Amino acid sequence: MKKRKEFLSYGKQWIYDEDIEEVVKALKSDYLTTGPAILECEKSLCKYIGCKYAVLFSSGTAALHGAMFSIDIKEGDEVILPAMSFAATANVVKYLGGIPVFADIDKETYTITKETVEPLINKKTKAIIPVHYTGQPCDLDELNQLCDKYKLKLVEDGAHALGAKYKGKLLKSFRDMMMVSFHPVKHITSGEGGVIFTDNKEYYNKLIQFRSHGITRDNDFLENKENAAYYYEQQFLGYNYRLTDFQAVLLKSQLKHLDFFLSKRRKLANEYFLALKDFEEIVCPFQADYGESSYHLFVINLKDKYKDQRDFIFNEMKKRNIGVNVHYIPIYYHPYYKKLGYKKGLCKNTERLYEGLITLPLHPKMEKEDVLEVSQILRECLDLVK
Ligand SMILES: *Cc1c(COP(=O)(O)O)cnc(C)c1O
Numbered sequence: 001m002k003k004r005k006e007f008l009s010y011g012k013q014w015i016y017d018e019d020i021e022e023v024v025k026a027l028k029s030d031y032l033t034t035g036p037a038i039l040e041c042e043k044s045l046c047k048y049i050g051c052k053y054a055v056l057f058s059s060g061t062a063a064l065h066g067a068m069f070s071i072d073i074k075e076g077d078e079v080i081l082p083a084m085s086f087a088a089t090a091n092v093v094k095y096l097g098g099i100p101v102f103a104d105i106d107k108e109t110y111t112i113t114k115e116t117v118e119p120l121i122n123k124k125t126k127a128i129i130p131v132h133y134t135g136q137p138c139d140l141d142e143l144n145q146l147c148d149k150y151k152l153k154l155v156e157d158g159a160h161a162l163g164a165k166y167k168g169k170l171l172k173s174f175r176d177m178m179m180v181s182f183h184p185v186k187h188i189t190s191g192e193g194g195v196i197f198t199d200n201k202e203y204y205n206k207l208i209q210f211r212s213h214g215i216t217r218d219n220d221f222l223e224n225k226e227n228a229a230y231y232y233e234q235q236f237l238g239y240n241y242r243l244t245d246f247q248a249v250l251l252k253s254q255l256k257h258l259d260f261f262l263s264k265r266r267k268l269a270n271e272y273f274l275a276l277k278d279f280e281e282i283v284c285p286f287q288a289d290y291g292e293s294s295y296h297l298f299v300i301n302l303k304d305k306y307k308d309q310r311d312f313i314f315n316e317m318k319k320r321n322i323g324v325n326v327h328y329i330p331i332y333y334h335p336y337y338k339k340l341g342y343k344k345g346l347c348k349n350t351e352r353l354y355e356g357l358i359t360l361p362l363h364p365k366m367e368k369e370d371v372l373e374v375s376q377i378l379r380e381c382l383d384l385v386k
Pocket residue numbers: 059060061062085086088089131157159160181182183192193194
């Protein structure tokens with residue numbers, strides 16, 4: 001039995017010494033939270049991505065919550081999103097009393113499409129949250145057309161998609177807003193953290209206020225015109241969703257490595273495509289020609305006749321020190337959502353994909369040799385079920 005010497009995790013951060021030095025400087029400065037680093041980091045992110053506004057949050061989930069608040073999601077509003085995602089994508093709708101409506105994914109791209117979304121639209125539908133799953137962009141032109149036709153908002157869950165391209169352009173918020181997460185397994189990290197990108201000033205103002213209890217000090221926005229220098233107003237119910245200054249410093253420093261991380265991920269993904277191309281038991285991720293993936297994840301899908309062996313293969317890989325994972329359990333399989341009345345059978349392609357999914361390790365610290373080793377071990381594990 002071939003076994004890897006040390007455990008290889010499916011995803012991992014890469015913190016440079018220079019990143020650490022920046023954080024230490026910040027810790028010795030006057031500001032631990034909301035100092036100059038927040039705005040500086042937001043500006044750097046905007047510059048990189050080519051967007052007007054960026055608002056940092058304490059997590060990607062908090063950021064997406066802010067986005068849902070900014071488009072005014074309320075009790076009973078329906079929001080269409082994929083079940084092939086992390087629970088947070090649906091939870092942010094629930095936080096505001098909205099109703100997540102799960103759209104199925106396309107069999108090839110693993111993303112929601114015009115065909116899967118349009119039949120679910122009705123009078124209560126307010127928004128769509130496409131997930132750029134694994135870093136592969138959704139077909140945004142098509143979803144945008146739906147938003148025009150039915151007057152819907154489009155908020156992208158781009159947790160996986162920092163640096164991904166759609167029709168030659170970096171993803172940055174196609175219509176209303178896009179969220180990116182800075183959790184350690186994502187492209188760059190601030191420990192916890194997230195951001196909303198938008199070109200819309202109104203959303204920007206709301207997000208800033210939502211991040212800090214619904215409070216404003218801005219004279220232009222005060223409802224009661226008080227002149228006192230200490231005066232501020234809480235105008236709606238917001239949260240404390242602020243990122244700390246030393247996290248923002250870390251993120252700004254990490255941003256310098258992003259291009260290298262992206263090129264490394266793309267190279268490693270290509271090595272996987274090459275190494276796995278003759279594995280007849282599995283399907284490798286299809287790449288839509290309209291986009292360029294940022295390869296947050298490399299997922300393989302076992303063909304139908306091997307799907308009932310997924311857990312066995314998964315466990316055999318783990319025994320050999322390969323940190324496989326499954327992204328994702330369909331959101332409505334979780335007990336919380338089951339109890340709300342969502343039932344198996346809702347999204348057939350999603351459920352079928354889930355049964356065959358295995359996420360292979362992919363992160364910039366890996367080398368070609370790691371990809372070859374994972375592939376050889378996968379070969380050995382697949383041979384066990386022949
Ligand atoms: C990571 C992730 C989130 C949540 O981001 P956090 O920063 O962990 O709160 C949301 N959606 C998807 C698809 C994710 O992968």
